[in-house]
Amino acid sequence: MTESRWYSTSPPAKLNLFLELLARRDDGFHELDTVMIAIDWRDELRVRRTSKPGVQLSVDWSAGRESIAKELQVTDDHELLLVPTDDKNLVVRALNRLTQTLNLDGGWEVQLNKNIPSGAGMGGASSDAASALRLGWEAAYETSSATFSPLKHEMLPLLAAEIGSDVPFFLGELESERDVECAQATGRGEKLSFFTLANPLHAVVIYPAASVSTAQVYSHCQVPDSPQSSNDLVRALQGIRAESEFSLHNALQAPARGLSSRIDPALECLSKAGLTHCRMTGSGSACFALADSSQQAAIAAETLRSTFPGGALIRPVVSCVVPSEIHIA
Numbered sequence: 001m002t003e004s005r006w007y008s009t010s011p012p013a014k015l016n017l018f019l020e021l022l023a024r025r026d027d028g029f030h031e032l033d034t035v036m037i038a039i040d041w042r043d044e045l046r047v048r049r050t051s052k053p054g055v056q057l058s059v060d061w062s063a064g065r066e067s068i069a070k071e072l073q074v075t076d077d078h079e080l081l082l083v084p085t086d087d088k089n090l091v092v093r094a095l096n097r098l099t100q101t102l103n104l105d106g107g108w109e110v111q112l113n114k115n116i117p118s119g120a121g122m123g124g125a126s127s128d129a130a131s132a133l134r135l136g137w138e139a140a141y142e143t144s145s146a147t148f149s150p151l152k153h154e155m156l157p158l159l160a161a162e163i164g165s166d167v168p169f170f171l172g173e174l175e176s177e178r179d180v181e182c183a184q185a186t187g188r189g190e191k192l193s194f195f196t197l198a199n200p201l202h203a204v205v206i207y208p209a210a211s212v213s214t215a216q217v218y219s220h221c222q223v224p225d226s227p228q229s230s231n232d233l234v235r236a237l238q239g240i241r242a243e244s245e246f247s248l249h250n251a252l253q254a255p256a257r258g259l260s261s262r263i264d265p266a267l268e269c270l271s272k273a274g275l276t277h278c279r280m281t282g283s284g285s286a287c288f289a290l291a292d293s294s295q296q297a298a299i300a301a302e303t304l305r306s307t308f309p310g311g312a313l314i315r316p317v318v319s320c321v322v323p324s325e326i327h328i329a
């Protein structure tokens with residue numbers, strides 16, 4: 001086979017504005033009611049097809065390992081900065097599954113530049129995997145004589161859900177050309193109802209130099225007797241209901257706080273920073289609070305960098321569209 005061109009994109013992170021547990025399933029997963037929003041804190045991913053079988057993945061930190069280590073106040077070789085390059089990396093799993101499913105020969109060369117911290121509840125690995133599926137599909141289409149394009153909308157969500165509960169969100173709404181930033185998700189997170197925000201959402205995110213295992217947090221959670229619903233929040237985000245009427249919720253915040261002592265300082269600092277709606281995202285450890293404008297978010301982030309006790313990545317962010325744009329070179 002011939003090598004393909006390079007396909008690249010910038011996988012975004014996500015925040016869970018709402019997360020409620022509805023039931024514990026027999027397969028060990030939890031039925032959720034969650035609202036996810038894509039934000040412009042992004043990794044960089046490049047993929048091309050090669051004649052050599054397998055996935056050759058190289059990973060680096062975009063800002064440089066030393067610079068991230070300094071912000072986190074850890075050493076360059078600290079485990080928080082380790083990103084797997086073997087099949088523990090969801091990008092490798094995604095491309096291997098694509099190779100099998102499309103019966104492709106040859107393999108892949110992949111460059112991943114990280115910005116999104118791992119074990120943060122920001123879905124970095126899941127977003128990278130969704131992007132790898134999209135880029136891999138386009139590269140395979142360029143270099144194959146097979147006409148598998150019509151299958152894309154059916155196959156990619158199935159492969160995505162196999163790789164992880166959060167991966168389908170990052171594919172966006174494949175059947176439409178609509179710009180969507182948000183989804184209300186049910187099932188284990190893979191049943192998605194996408195929608196557009198009435199107004200961009202600004203926030204400040206703190207990743208407090210602590211990685212939390214998603215599986216461990218779920219193993220300490222409790223399903224409430226009377227679960228809350230995200231419907232009011234969704235209507236407010238769509239502009240159908242007054243924005244002042246919404247509140248955020250995360251049923252995983254309590255068990256995650258019990259597992260990591262770094263979450264409480266992040267929540268405390270955010271709640272004192274003149275922002276609103278302070279919460280943890282996903283299974284943690286990152287926390288966020290909403291701002292009225294990009295300017296307020298930038299000023300609050302700057303202040304928090306000098307007041308937060310200990311190392312942390314602190315960023316002003318804004319909602320963005322899923323999926324991210326693909327570039328070919």
Ligand SMILES: C[C@@](CO)(OP(=O)(O)O)[C@H](O)COP(=O)(O)OP(=O)(O)OC[C@H]1O[C@@H](n2ccc(N)nc2=O)[C@H](O)[C@@H]1O
Nearest residue numbers: 028029030121122123164165166188214215218282283284
């Ligand atoms: C908590 C959330 C909220 O968006 O995100 P993160 O904090 O991971 O970003 C998700 O539910 C995480 O989704 P994801 O990270 O894809 O999890 P998966 O790999 O599918 O599952 C990891 C483990 O988490 C538990 N799990 C996950 C999803 C779910 N609905 N119920 C669960 O109980 C299961 O124990 C599973 O083995």
Ligand SMILES: Nc1ncnc2c1ncn2[C@@H]1O[C@H](COP(=O)(O)OP(=O)(O)O)[C@@H](O)[C@H]1O
Nearest residue numbers: 088089090118119120121122123124125126128
């Ligand atoms: N592409 C990737 N980038 C970062 N971490 C990855 C990747 N693929 C697999 N991992 C592993 O996934 C775990 C965390 O996944 P991630 O999605 O970043 O966090 P979270 O589930 O908290 O959103 C870590 O154990 C990390 O080693």
